[in-house]
Amino acid sequence: MRAIQITEFGGPEVLTVTELPDPVAGPGHLLIDVARAGINYADTHQAENSYLAEASLPLVPGGEVVGTAPDGRRVVALVGSGGYAERAVAPVPLTWDVPDAIDDLTALGMIVQGASAWLLLRRSVHLAQGESVVVHAAAGGVGTLAVQLARAWGAGRIIATASSEAKRRLALELGADAAIDPGVPDLTDALIEANGGRRVDVVLEMTGGTVTDQSLRALAPFGRLAFYGMASRQEPEPVRPATLLSHSTTIAGMWLAHVFQLPGDVMRAALDELFGLAADGRLRVVGGGEYGLAEARRAHEDLRARRTTGKLVLDPSR
Incomplete structure (x- = not known):
């Protein structure tokens, strides 16, 4: 072969x-x-x-x-x-x-990116109705699906970041309320401004480096950041546990492989919901x-x- x-x-x-x-x-x-x-x-x-x-x-x-x-x-x-x-x-x-209603692209898009977005929102940050969500790399495989899932599951304001105007337009088309360039001089202020002057509740982050650092500083009390990649290949600043007290902050890590260590068939549940939303036209890869x-x-x-x-x-x- x-x-x-x-x-x-x-x-x-x-x-x-x-x-x-x-x-x-x-x-x-x-x-x-x-x-x-x-x-x-x-x-x-x-x-x-x-x-x-x-x-x-x-x-x-x-x-x-x-x-x-x-x-x-x-x-x-x-x-x-x-x-x-x-x-x-x-x-x-x-x-x-x-399922017959699911094409090859959609099947592949759901098994890693879709399941990752599902786990990040359901398990890592436990998204609640009306909460604000920041999706970094919102035009990527996980990001495009996370924006749509956050909208389908009742998020409040969804703020996307993406590196080009075309990618930001895509994020808005998928359901984001605002889309900003993560390379702005002060990303913390930009995220808060995009959320109407309020700190954000949830951040999904896979860039690393200063994007992680500045996103953490934008979190509201009891805000949660889920870290699932480091595309920049740059480590964020170390976080001291004591600093988490200042805003009652939670930092979660997520690697899809660990879903298979959970009791029950969580992956099957995720795919069933994802395929169902796709078949109904509410989620697209x-x-x-x-x-x-x-x-x-x-x-x-x-x-x-x-x-x-x-x-x-x-x-x-x-």
């Missing part, structure tokens, strides 16, 4: 198209003919071995696929690695049927572009340069 293989860690230049033997599905696993693979920002960390889970070489990147099981069912699955290929193997517990297998390197370059919006997918047939 054709696949992308990494034999040394690094930037987009290490992604190489190659021919590999078909993977074999052992007990408890399923071989999937891949129709599309999801491209996530986490894949860029996986390629340089800077992700939360350490990688080993050689490596076929890509953690999510949608395609056909041997019995003909359309399925979407988390594979950990191996997704950038014509065929991939997934653990059966991490494989879910795709914004397509950010489709790349052929030979274009995987360019996809990573575009992601790292912040040239993309929405959900990116890889077509292994070309």
